[in-house]
Amino acid sequence: MLSQKMQEALNAQINAEYYSSYLYLSMSAWCQEANLKGCAHWFLIQSQEEMGHVLKLFNYVVDRKGRVRLGAIEAPPGQWQSPLAVFEAAAAHEQHVTELINKLVQVAVGENDFATHTLLEWFITEQVEEEATVDAIVQQLKLADGAPAALFLIDRELGSRTLAASGGQSEN
């Protein structure tokens, strides 16, 4: 059985992961409007990955005989100034999610909930990967410095991303 505190914290994280999916879908739409088809595809895959995170938490709460309580999902922003700005926003968001996961771990430790702690180890590893992946794209875009030819190549590369079967780490 999950403690009430742990259950509420996991439900809050389900909402946060849903928001992440929603945010990346919005970023994908912005990239489509900016004619960055590869970036749009990359964010679409990212959005799908976040839904994988939602389901991982959802299934875990159900398995532990907890109660899933779904709340309203905040509307994400829909406008960014540049390809660099949209990926910088994604990087900042992943850093925020890492903080949320760390706080969840603190709750699990405080509740002596070793099973949840084990589940969260997967998320800790995932956050390291996600932060590194988005930061690498930010660095590439900084090097490109808005040059159309470089942007074209980065966009083409990001268009090759594939969704991992686990809903976790994907290629690129």
Ligand code: FEO
């Ligand atoms: Fe589910 Fe990108 O963190």
